Amino acid sequence: MIRFDTKALAAAAFALALAGGSALAQETAEQPKPPRESWSFGGTFGTYDKAQLQRGFQVYKEVCSNCHALSIPFRTLGQPGGPQFSEDQVKALAASYQVTNEEPNDKGEIFKRPGTPADIIPRPEAYPNDQAAAAAFGKAPPDMNLLAKARKWERGFPWFVFDALPGLQYQEMGADYIHAIVTGYTHPDDPQWNLYYPGHKIAMPQPITDGAVEYTDGTPKTVDSYSRDVAAFLSWAAEPNLNERRRIGLGAMIFLFVLAGLLYATKKKVWESAH
Numbered sequence: 672m673i674r675f676d677t678k679a680l681a682a683a684a685f686a687l688a689l690a691g692g693s694a695l696a697q698e699t700a701e702q703p704k705p706p707r708e709s710w711s712f713g714g715t716f717g718t719y720d721k722a723q724l725q726r727g728f729q730v731y732k733e734v735c736s737n738c739h740a741l742s743i744p745f746r747t748l749g750q751p752g753g754p755q756f757s758e759d760q761v762k763a764l765a766a767s768y769q770v771t772n773e774e775p776n777d778k779g780e781i782f783k784r785p786g787t788p789a790d791i792i793p794r795p796e797a798y799p800n801d802q803a804a805a806a807a808f809g810k811a812p813p814d815m816n817l818l819a820k821a822r823k824w825e826r827g828f829p830w831f832v833f834d835a836l837p838g839l840q841y842q843e844m845g846a847d848y849i850h851a852i853v854t855g856y857t858h859p860d861d862p863q864w865n866l867y868y869p870g871h872k873i874a875m876p877q878p879i880t881d882g883a884v885e886y887t888d889g890t891p892k893t894v895d896s897y898s899r900d901v902a903a904f905l906s907w908a909a910e911p912n913l914n915e916r917r918r919i920g921l922g923a924m925i926f927l928f929v930l931a932g933l934l935y936a937t938k939k940k941v942w943e944s945a946h
C-alpha cells in the first residue's frame with residue numbers, strides 16, 4: 672500500500688516553491704514575463720466590455736486578419752456577451768466576404784459565394800493555407816481562435832499554487848501575452864525583435880503602429896489601446912461564454928448562501944423546540 676508522508680510532501684512543496692521563486696528571479700533578467708494588465712473580464716466577477724470587443728474586432732479585421740485566421744462563425748459576433756453586433760451588421764459583414772461553398776454545384780465545380788452568418792470567417796486571402804504563410808514568413812501565423820488560451824507560462828511562487836486550483840486560476844494570461852507581444856517591439860532598428868517572444872526573434876514583423884486604425888469613439892489611437900482591445904477581443908473569441916458562466920456561477924453562489932442561512936435558521940428552530 673502506498674502511504675503519503677505528509678511532512679515529506681510539505682517539504683517537497685516548499686522546495687518546489689523556492690525553486691519556482693528563484694526561476695522567476697533568473698528569468699526576469701533576460702526574458703521578462705508579460706506584465707499583468709488590468710482587464711474588465713478579469714477576476715471572479717469581471718465581464719467583457721462590448722465597446723472594447725467591437726474595437727478589438729475592428730483591429731483584428733483591419734490588421735491581424737491580413738495574416739491570421741480566426742476560425743469562428745460570423746454569427747458568434749452577434750451573440751450576447753460578445754461584441755454583439757446587430758443581426759443586420761453580422762449579415763452585411765458575412766456577405767462582404769467570399770466563402771468557398773462546401774458542396775460543388777451541378778457541374779461538379781467548387782465555387783465561391785458571399786458569406787452568411789453561419790459560415791466560418793474565411794482565412795486571409797493572401798495565405799490560403801499554413802504552408803503558404805510559412806513560406807512567406809518562415810513560420811505560419813497561428814489561428815487566433817484559441818490564441819488567448821494557448822499561451823501559458825509559469826508565474827512562479829506564489830502564483831502557481833493558485834493556478835493549480837480550478838476556480839482560482841488566473842484566466843487573463845492569454846490577454847496579457849497578446850498585449851505584451853504587440854507592444855514588445857522595443858528595438859526600432861529590428862522589426863522582428865520582441866521583448867516578450869521566447870528568444871526575442873519573432874517571425875511576425877511589427878504588425879501595428881500608432882494611428883493605424885481609425886477609432887470613432889474617442890479611444891486613443893495608440894499601439895497600447897489597439898493591443899489591449901484586440902487582446903480582449905481574442906480572449907472573448909477563445910471563451911465566448913464567460914459572461915454567461917459567471918452569471919450562472921454568481922446565481923449558484925447566492926442560492927447556496929441563502930440555502931445555508933435557511934438551514935441554519937431551521938436548525939436553530941429545531942433545537943429550540945427540542946428543549
Ligand code: HEC
Pocket residue numbers: 730731734735736737738739808810811812813822848849852853872873874875876878879901
Ligand atoms: C504580416 C503578417 C502578420 C500580421 C499582420 C499579424 N501577424 Fe501575428 N504573427 C504573424 C506570424 C508569421 C506569426 C508567427 C511568429 C512566430 O511564432 O515567430 C505571428 C504570431 C503572433 C503572435 C504570437 C503567437 C505565438 O505563437 O506565441 C501573436 C500574439 C500575434 N501574432 C498577434 C497578432 C495581432 C494581435 C495582430 C494584429 C494586430 C497580428 N498578430 C498581425 C504574422 C502576422
